[in-house]
Amino acid sequence: MADLMDSAKKGIEQVLSKSDRKKYEEARAKFEEQRNGADELDGRKFITVSGLPIKDLYTPDDVAGKDFVEEVGFPGQYPYTRGVHTDMYRKRLWTQRLFSGMGNARQTNKRYHFLLSQGQMGLSVAFDLPTLMGYDSDHAFAKGEVGKCGVAVDSLKDMEIVFDGIDLGKISTSMTINAPAAIILAMYIAVGEKKGVPSEQLTGTLQNDILKEFIAQKEWVFPPLPHMRLIVDTIEYGTYHMPRWNTISISGYHIREAGATAVQELAYTLANGFAYIEAAMARGLDVDQFAPRLSLFFNSHLDFFEEIAKYRAARRIWARRLKEKYKAKNPRSWLMRFHTQTAGVSLTAQQPENNIVRVGWQAMAAALGGTQSLHTNSMDETLALPSEKAALIALRTQQLVALESGVTNTIDPLAGSYFVESLTDQMEEETEKIFNEIEQLGGVLAGIDKGYFQREIAKSAYAYQKQVEKGERIVVGVNKYVMDDKVDIPLLEIDDSVETEQCEALRQLRQARDNAKVDSTLAELKAACKDESKNLMPYLVECSKAYVTLGEMVDVMREVFGEYQEPPMF
Amino acid sequence: MGLLERFENGDQVALARIISRVENRRTGYQDILARLYAHAGRAQRIGLTGPPGAGKSSLVFRLGELLSASGKKVGIIAVDPTSPFTGGALLGDRIRMQDLSLDPNIFIRSMATRGSTGGLAEATRDTTMVMDAFGFDLVLIETVGVGQVELDIARACDSVVVVFVPESGDAVQAMKAGLMEIADIYCLNKADRDGAERLVLELQSVLGLRQRTNNWEYPIIQTQAINNIGIDDLWQAIKNHREFCQSDTSPEDRQKERIANDLLTIVRGKVDRRLRSVLRDSETFEKVVADILAGSTNPYSAAERLVAELSTALTS
Amino acid sequence: MDKIRVLLAKPGLDGHDRGIKVIAAALRDAGMEVIYTGLRQTPDKIVSAAIQEDAQFIGMSILSGAHMTLFPAVAKLLKEKGAENIHLFGGGIVPDQDAAKLEEIGVGRIFTPGATTEEIVTYIRDTARDLPEETL
Numbered sequence A: 001m002a003d004l005m006d007s008a009k010k011g012i013e014q015v016l017s018k019s020d021r022k023k024y025e026e027a028r029a030k031f032e033e034q035r036n037g038a039d040e041l042d043g044r045k046f047i048t049v050s051g052l053p054i055k056d057l058y059t060p061d062d063v064a065g066k067d068f069v070e071e072v073g074f075p076g077q078y079p080y081t082r083g084v085h086t087d088m089y090r091k092r093l094w095t096q097r098l099f100s101g102m103g104n105a106r107q108t109n110k111r112y113h114f115l116l117s118q119g120q121m122g123l124s125v126a127f128d129l130p131t132l133m134g135y136d137s138d139h140a141f142a143k144g145e146v147g148k149c150g151v152a153v154d155s156l157k158d159m160e161i162v163f164d165g166i167d168l169g170k171i172s173t174s175m176t177i178n179a180p181a182a183i184i185l186a187m188y189i190a191v192g193e194k195k196g197v198p199s200e201q202l203t204g205t206l207q208n209d210i211l212k213e214f215i216a217q218k219e220w221v222f223p224p225l226p227h228m229r230l231i232v233d234t235i236e237y238g239t240y241h242m243p244r245w246n247t248i249s250i251s252g253y254h255i256r257e258a259g260a261t262a263v264q265e266l267a268y269t270l271a272n273g274f275a276y277i278e279a280a281m282a283r284g285l286d287v288d289q290f291a292p293r294l295s296l297f298f299n300s301h302l303d304f305f306e307e308i309a310k311y312r313a314a315r316r317i318w319a320r321r322l323k324e325k326y327k328a329k330n331p332r333s334w335l336m337r338f339h340t341q342t343a344g345v346s347l348t349a350q351q352p353e354n355n356i357v358r359v360g361w362q363a364m365a366a367a368l369g370g371t372q373s374l375h376t377n378s379m380d381e382t383l384a385l386p387s388e389k390a391a392l393i394a395l396r397t398q399q400l401v402a403l404e405s406g407v408t409n410t411i412d413p414l415a416g417s418y419f420v421e422s423l424t425d426q427m428e429e430e431t432e433k434i435f436n437e438i439e440q441l442g443g444v445l446a447g448i449d450k451g452y453f454q455r456e457i458a459k460s461a462y463a464y465q466k467q468v469e470k471g472e473r474i475v476v477g478v479n480k481y482v483m484d485d486k487v488d489i490p491l492l493e494i495d496d497s498v499e500t501e502q503c504e505a506l507r508q509l510r511q512a513r514d515n516a517k518v519d520s521t522l523a524e525l526k527a528a529c530k531d532e533s534k535n536l537m538p539y540l541v542e543c544s545k546a547y548v549t550l551g552e553m554v555d556v557m558r559e560v561f562g563e564y565q566e567p568p569m570f
Numbered sequence B: 001m002g003l004l005e006r007f008e009n010g011d012q013v014a015l016a017r018i019i020s021r022v023e024n025r026r027t028g029y030q031d032i033l034a035r036l037y038a039h040a041g042r043a044q045r046i047g048l049t050g051p052p053g054a055g056k057s058s059l060v061f062r063l064g065e066l067l068s069a070s071g072k073k074v075g076i077i078a079v080d081p082t083s084p085f086t087g088g089a090l091l092g093d094r095i096r097m098q099d100l101s102l103d104p105n106i107f108i109r110s111m112a113t114r115g116s117t118g119g120l121a122e123a124t125r126d127t128t129m130v131m132d133a134f135g136f137d138l139v140l141i142e143t144v145g146v147g148q149v150e151l152d153i154a155r156a157c158d159s160v161v162v163v164f165v166p167e168s169g170d171a172v173q174a175m176k177a178g179l180m181e182i183a184d185i186y187c188l189n190k191a192d193r194d195g196a197e198r199l200v201l202e203l204q205s206v207l208g209l210r211q212r213t214n215n216w217e218y219p220i221i222q223t224q225a226i227n228n229i230g231i232d233d234l235w236q237a238i239k240n241h242r243e244f245c246q247s248d249t250s251p252e253d254r255q256k257e258r259i260a261n262d263l264l265t266i267v268r269g270k271v272d273r274r275l276r277s278v279l280r281d282s283e284t285f286e287k288v289v290a291d292i293l294a295g296s297t298n299p300y301s302a303a304e305r306l307v308a309e310l311s312t313a314l315t316s
Numbered sequence C: 001m002d003k004i005r006v007l008l009a010k011p012g013l014d015g016h017d018r019g020i021k022v023i024a025a026a027l028r029d030a031g032m033e034v035i036y037t038g039l040r041q042t043p044d045k046i047v048s049a050a051i052q053e054d055a056q057f058i059g060m061s062i063l064s065g066a067h068m069t070l071f072p073a074v075a076k077l078l079k080e081k082g083a084e085n086i087h088l089f090g091g092g093i094v095p096d097q098d099a100a101k102l103e104e105i106g107v108g109r110i111f112t113p114g115a116t117t118e119e120i121v122t123y124i125r126d127t128a129r130d131l132p133e134e135t136l
């Protein structure tokens, strides 16, 4: 055993025996003499999408001295660079998860019954913008947006309809919502209770990641501190009452879409994750009580190898931090499981069919990076909600990658590549640098307050745009091989009936419900908000059960917590 | 109706357009200023300055809210730097104040420094005067306290509030930066943060060293702009300062000083513009530089010559 | 010529501000003064801000599909407040038919995905040259 470890340790160095070394040096010298050495071709720079310079050749020298066991290791073993499971896709493929949303609760319910009848085991709920922002459908700000990009949920009533006839003890539900996530979770618990499914049996995932909202997607309601409290409340509540529920999905996807580089996506997302861990630990939770149920969500962008290196580095950094810094003892706490979505921003409105191919290799990068689940974008997503055909092609794309390409036959096939290993190391180093910067600012919250993340992301987005406009970066169909194809944006069907119905339903609800109960549960919620020592989840569950609306709960909380305004960042 | 007439009728569109004309130094702007000057002289000018991100805009927003509620008309000028490389600027102070946008008592104007040293102080002063003439009771001016120009702007106000935050740390350092000396009132914002008490103590000890020209006791006000706490105290301090000044000097003296200051700024601005045009147009300028480089003359003698040229330009 | 001042705004609930921030930086680098009012602005706040700032342009970014409500609302308010010579333009996912309808009520160009910052800068400069002058 010691032998094996020893030889593994020397790793790639061992590839070269003494006599080989001489030949190797000669060959290398010859290469260096003959190489062209340019860092661009026709103005196109040899850099990753994130701007990391890429060498013309990677050799054993780039991984010299690498400790194989400590840094690369084996799948299912610390530090998990090669994957979180021992058998990876030879035992189980990643989950094909397509996120979808529509109109009102009734339509959504119908769709779910269809999907379940087709053998789907999990549901994924998309909410409309007013719900995501904590407004009821009849609020002035909701005008024109009700039911547009997802389902409108105003109260428990809507949740009852969405999940009508669905066994919550059997299926798992993923809910993409952040600012009012705790309220939606409370409503889900209340629906379960009504159906006789205790919270202990509920399975699913809540996105519930507010830090990336402040940093990138900008869907917040309160200032960061009360939002953090709510998140720790859900984590704490989950720990004691929902052992099968993933209370948070720490998301880099939106950070990347907002313009971050791969390195920034990686560093900011992990830093957010650590901030949640520290906040939960500060509440008195043991890291092993909740860390196994944390999961991450990354983007898969255009630069094939950079993305793969990103996922590999992410697992390693996560495992090390959890074990060394947070002293997690349960190996399940060290595992970084993640969901991937291909990069929406990388798609072009011009020559949209090209997007099918882009999504193809992005999906492959996610597979080679060891993702646990994957959403592939439809080619027409830049312009509208996907057409049925485009959505089907997107689904087929990942099935082709999984079943025809052969990349799933062996685990982490790119390990040992001089290039991929050295890029993985580089991602890790760059990430550590950013961690240091964040620490110097005083942590993630201080960084948000100072506009640090927002500014850095805006800078990267602008730099990227400039590269494209200068032709340093090629976007086929946009700045090269441009055709005179007019971009045809489909006319949006404006169906205001959802909004009218939803507002009418709300009016009826407010009349029919026990309003004394509404007032008393809201008053208790308000008092609890003022008392830092209270976990708000039970209060939110009580409000939900009394058919208090989402907007009413948010209003009461806003009175105590205040509102947030973005820092001007330029 | 012409712009000026609309201005005099209280039309905000006209006010905004006139500020632009003055700011852009469009032909005829001096006549506008001369005409409006007769209506000005009533508004109280309050400068808020301090390090980036200290919460100046948030405080201006809160003060605006408070003052408007008591029926006062408030003009706000928020100054942000122009990029020295491109001449463009991103003006973002408004984000914090947008909730005042619909308040009829309030008028907010963002200004870019536009790179010209003397020019900015002059343009801000002119804009203040225009707002004054429009009928605002107060004009609040926000500048980032980093450069000399910004300090000049603040100095031109009746009361200067310097905003600090607990993270500002070494107050002595700030003293050196010149920020401390221009304050009439010290405002420690973000008092909800750790270190507020410590900074107050530090400030107090540093204040003991500050040179005084009168008996004004420099107050240190703690505020939390985001929580709307301490804003009354800040406003009270500003009022106290005004009363102190009114009792400390006679109205005529103050009026005189104000006129003298204004006059000096205007003259400076004019001389500065002429100077720059002389330097720009002067064929000799490049040559003079070359001569100095070649060692045939030195900057001192050369400067004498250029000033002589300027005098000719001024009198012509 | 006067400095070009552009007010950039993001109305509606959607918070995806990557595009508008890139445009803001590009306009600044083209020597313009950009006033950014932040997210989730109502039409009346946008118009009031543009008036006070005496912006020659209002640029609005709308990705949520609410463009047929928001552009007309701003255009109407500009007229009501006697500020119709502020030039309103925008960016977002807007079909040609909608853009044509907006043009009829006086809205300028709508830039769709793939437009370059260069195009936008040129458009603003060209339009600025033809903006009407006002008498004192």
Ligand SMILES: Nc1nc2c(ncn2[C@@H]2O[C@H](COP(=O)(O)OP(=O)(O)OP(=O)(O)O)[C@@H](O)[C@H]2O)c(=O)[nH]1
Residues within 6 Å of the ligand: A449, A450, A566, A567, A568, B051, B052, B053, B054, B055, B056, B057, B058, B059, B093, B096, B144, B189, B190, B191, B192, B193, B223, B224, B225, B226, B227
């Ligand atoms: N904790 C805390 N934060 C505050 C307080 N006042 C303002 N802030 C925050 O500080 C940040 C900066 O506030 P601004 O008002 O934009 O500061 P500023 O001095 O105008 O900034 P610049 O104009 O960019 O120099 C924002 O995120 C505010 O929310 C306060 O009293 N307490």
Ligand SMILES: [Mg+2]
Residues within 6 Å of the ligand: B056, B057, B058, B092, B093, B142
């Ligand atoms: Mg400010």
